[in-house]
Amino acid sequence: MRFWDAAVALDPAASELNEGRRFPLCRREALRSLLNDVGLERTEVRAIDVPTVFKNFDDFWSPFLGGQGPAPGYCVSLSDDRRAHLKNHLQATLPVASDGTIHLKARALAARGVKPAC
DSSP states (O other): OHHHHHHHHHOGGGGGGOHHHHOTTSSHHHHHHHHHHTTOEEEEEEEEEEEEEESSHHHHHGGGGSOOSHHHHHHHHSOHHHHHHHHHHHHHHSOBOTTSOEEEEEEEEEEEEEOOOO
């Protein structure tokens, strides 16, 4: 999310590539509705947060240079100047600890429901 926030701040057209926007099913209420729509009962959706620690900004940034996936694909499609601007913007907005580490959370949603008895 931080990547896309930074990308959109510099290039509003990048919002079309944001996975959060492209995959609305990946939201709590949308998942719950899907489970209910297929007839499941006692549906639950919960977040699973995983602490994600990067040893420094380069550790955070380097995966975006591989070109695989929407965010890295967008990143490598930029000119060198625009990529550097994105990198600088991200670096200025990330929560960097005094030792240089960056502590973020990765989030997944877990969903479940019960098939009604016949």
